[in-house]
Amino acid sequence: MRKVVEGSAAVSEAVKLCRVQVISAYPITPQTHIVQNLSQMVANGELKAEYIRVESEHSAASAALGASAVGARAYTASSSQGILLMAEVLFNIAGLRLPVVMTCANRAVSSPINIWNDQQDSYSVRDAGWIQLHAEDNQEAVDLHLQAYRIAEHTRVELPVMVCMDGFVLTHSYEPVDLPDQATVDEFLPAWKATRILDPKNPKTFGMYSEEGYSETRYAIEKAMLNAKDVIEGVSAEFEHSFGRHSGGLLRGYRMDDAEIVLMATGSIIGLLKSVADDMRAKGKKVGVLKLVSFRPFPGEELAKALKGIKKVAVFEKAVSLGAPAILASELRSALYAAKNRPEISSFVVGLGGKDISEQTIHRAVEMASAGYVAQHYMELDEEFLRDLAAAR
Amino acid sequence: MKVTVGLYGEPGASKVNKTGGWRSNRPIFKHERCTGCKSCVTVCPDAVVYAVDKKVFETDLDYCKGCGICAQECPVGDIIMVPEAQQHA
């Protein structure tokens, strides 16, 4: 059914449709609406789930871990400082191979404290072993949640999935969204049949310490990530078959066929990039857009293929790795290192702490990248503010 | 080698680890004054004291670490600790 709803409401509806069984909830802007909506659904009896009002994000992730370890479908949501606080639990969940699904409502990290959107939070935990999928809009946010449990619980994957959606930009905006019916979702996403659970009838020991086999076990996660690439594509294809629209997958090109320059990013900025690309195309400039959905696993091969023959790429990202070049650009450069005739990859940092990204910003960046290689550039920094900071003691 | 995804473990697999090699002293169960109170069984941190009969108890020397708690706790002093080296004299 098609409705105009707030992004958070759409996502909570999707989570309900997934028949999650245990929800651990801790508030943090801007994901809070999601868990609030879910609490109302549980209170109304619309969703038969155990709702645990935990006392911190560290415990939110830990409770999801525990529930998953007994075979229950577990869910939580967080952002920013919450993601960082639960970081060690995220590594733990992935290492224990538990298919927890979490929404990350992307938000800037302290310090300074800032509640607005950027992607520093989820990018900062990219090493944890979680699959990370980025939604372009609220429809994709809904759809990725429906796909997430299929991917996570797949026997060739068995890894947790983080569905990333830009905080406020997506969570708090109202868009028309198609919310599927329960019957179709049930057919697409059957109940989880966990095979390794804590059970007095068949006791096992989870989370042992190991010297022997540690490297191999970590490598096995890497293998699962590689398997996940096929599974992500396969589940997206099945989704299209069941629900009649494309959503998800590893990446998606837009007007790339004869592009001279391709604009690449993760998340809602894709909408803006497509709009600018259309403008520029209308004026004769051959611009394409490459949406990266799957940040982890990072589909290097698939990106190389998609960018074959492309001369220039401008990477836009709402994240930094302080002391080193920006993350998405670095990972793309690295993935294409061995490619013959690889494109020139320019890096632009935009939108930190919710800083507005206008069409002019994108135009300027494209101009810069078209004129020559840009190793790294932070767009739209206020020059006067920078001068004052430089003089500050 | 039995390995699971996530490196989980089988219950009681520790039995391959024969901790008896740790001992400096070993308990000798004299079987003279035993009243069958089973204190020795209860207090062993490694759960290796076992009943042979109602008033006859022994320790599994494959695992016994020689801590001496059983000897200390026996209410009738029917267990004594002797140096392990003596056993090999």
Place this chain on the structure above:
Amino acid sequence: MEKIENMEKHALMAGHRACAGCGEALGARLAIDAIGENVIIANNTGCLEVFGTKWPESAWTVPWIHSLFENAAAVASGIEAGLKVMGKGEGIQVVAQGGDGSTADIGFGAMSGMLERGHDILYLCFDNEAYMNTGIQRSGLTPFDARTSTSPPGKESWGNDTMKKDLPAIVAAHGAYVSVASAGYPYDLQAKVKRAMKVKGPKYIQVHVPCPLGWGFASNLTLEMGRLAVQSGLYPLYDIENGQIVRVKAVPKRVPVEAYLKPQTRYAHLFKSPAGAEQLKRIQAIADANAAKFGLGPVEVAESA
């Protein structure tokens, strides 16, 4: 090897790597044995977790999970919720357990949350009074003047300069059922576990578990040390039910604290000087205050320890 197959099955089996005479290994086995097989345990990092789970040699025969240092209470909350929603929880006791460090310090928040949410979970705190697994560092439950590797005595210090955090009272303030037990009194410990099992809702048992290596006494004296701690009044045993202290273990003839402290090298620095003797008086005052609060009984006119 055949013998161990014929031996009684315990929650924690031989072949584990606890020190000879380990009070915690004893306490944990007694406690979980008293619950039986229908248990699922979430265990914090620490001696209790490490000594029984070197992959693949698990000493645990019941379902058991270790996640991190501070989150057993939260993991257990998720386990309990998962079992409940799947209708599988009937008759299964969910347990969260850890040492004093993981319970009183780093895991305090998670435990508090678990208690106030009212989960039907048994929390077992095995109190050996320091972070033993990492080499005997001071925790919130380290007693006054004890030597640890981060509270060593010296010219400027008598050792740990704080009192034990009153965890039983803090837990009771959440409305939970509380019991304080000791590995020195194994049958009392098991009776306390069995009684706690009858409570529906959050319950907490703090088990004093003497540590030969960390406290500095011979490995055969583990239970003796546990008994002396209780008999000196420094570790009273009791329950808290509906906010009231009940079933206090009577100590009609209390021994002077020296009897308990002198055999442990972690207190050796108190026995070397008149200034040390002054510190002993302060520790005696703690025992006397406990005696008054819990109604333990008078100090026996001292023979020297």
